[in-house]
Amino acid sequence: MATITVPQVVPSPVEDAEALMKAFQGWGTDEQAVIYILAHRDAAQRKLIRLAYEEKYNESLTQRLQSELSGDFQTAMSYWILDPVERQAVIANSATKCIDEEYPVIVEIAYANSPAELLKVKQAYHALYKRSLEEDVAANATGNLRDLLLALVSTYRYDGDEVNSGLAKSEAKIIHKAVGNGSITDHGELTRILGTRSKAQLVATFNYFSDEHSTTVTKALLHGEDPTGYTRALRIAARCIADTNKYLVKVLRSAMRSSGTDEESLSRVVVMHAEKDLRDIKEEFHKRASVALEQAVAKETSGDYKTFIMALVGSH
Template sequence: MATIVVPPVTPSPAEDADALLKAFQGWGTDEQAVIGVLAHRDATQRKQIRLTYEENYNENLIQRLQSELSGDLERAMYHWVLDPVERQAVMVNTATKCIHEDYAVIVEIACTNSSSELLAVKRTYHVLYKCSLEEDVAARATGNLRSLLLALVSTYRYDGDEVNDALAKSEAKILHETVTNGDTDHGELIRIVGTRSRAQLNATFSWFRDERGTSITKLHAPRFDHQALQHGADPTGYSHALRTALRCISDANKYFVKVLRNAMHKSGTNEDSLTRVIVLHAEKDLKGIKDAFQKRASVALEKAIGNDTSGDYKSFLMALLGSGI
């Protein structure tokens, strides 16, 4: 469920565009006025505001926002004003340029979207960058990381609930043998994770847990990473990317809670991760992530973010969370 609050009656796109223009004028930008408009409009309304602003003032709204805002607020607002599918395509493209560090963005988008949603992202990517997402992943990743990411972005999973229990049991055995024996050939593991439906994979993970006494994500963590590095198989971050995929598929809300908690670590705030989760999910399923965060951290997500951020950036995130400050 979404968290943004859209008034039951909103101004016309022309009125909103005019309010934004006024916020840009004068000696300084009125950031709160910008937030007051754009953080409380849904994707369709924001698109109409963009089109109307350009038509009325012969100026690209996104470019004007980038020139008027700065820092974390500018980066967050830039992604927010994009169409949701375009936003994901832009984020994925940025991630491919540092793919061995930013693979998590690609994994998240590939594993938490439905098959039709992922296809829409890939089509938009093709239009924006004149090449396929698969092409960029193949060119920029190496080794098992390339194989895994290609499998994840190329798939068109069955989105239904039907499960083959015998298949789940047999493939749980394959997963166990791969992650516990230190195998360097992960072709079968990647095939399973990259092609099976979420329902089928969760049945497989359930068999794994029942038979082995532990979650596959927990078994895969330090033990498998050590073996992979020992065998020279993970110079690219592959094992961490695989664990990210397993966690996203197993329980996406729980995974994003971990991302948020890590982003607000004592050593400093990771604004990029914080922005990514809030902006990508505010219109989709952030309510579930908020509830899971409260349960895991025993503190409201709004309070945690409020304690870790400040200024207009804080105000913007709070607005997307459906909360005032």
């Protein structure tokens, strides 16, 4: 479930556009007013506001926000203002540009979406960039990591619940053999299985693996770290298959380590899930971190950025 709150009586898109223009004018931007409006409108409403604003003032609201705001607040708002599918295409594109660091974002997008949703993201990518997500991933990554990421973003996975138990058993064995004792011995088979099998099938395979070897696939992969990122990408994939929300909680917790906040990751998860399933992720966060997500965010952020993210996570 979503965490954002929308007022019971919402102003018309034109009224919202006018209020935004008012917030932009004069000495300095009235960031509180911007947040008060945009953090409390859903995607359909924000789209109508964008259209009303552009029709009335003959300029792009997205661009105006970029010039009015700054820092982490500006980045988070630039994601928030976009259509949810387009937003994921933009985030994926940005990740392909420094893929050696940002490949976890690609894995996350490949798995946090259903196959039908991922297809829509890829269609938005075509429309925005006149290229495919696949070619950008393939052109920027290298080696085994490239093969894995390409399989993850390109395969149109089967989305049904049917599971082939015999196959799950035999592929659990293949995974065990390929993961080896500390270093991966068969990248091709691991990429094939995690890159093409349906989520339901992979869950069954991972369950057989746990039953047989008294450890999870994720933990087995912990021993095989390699500098290319392949093993880490595989581990993220395995985590997302087992429980995507639990993985996102891990991302949020890492983003708010006391050693320094990773605003990029915090914004990404909050913005991408605030209208979708952030309430479930919040519950999981509370269980894991023994502190509410709101409290963690309040402690690790400040200023307009804090106000904005707090509004998106549903804090009053």
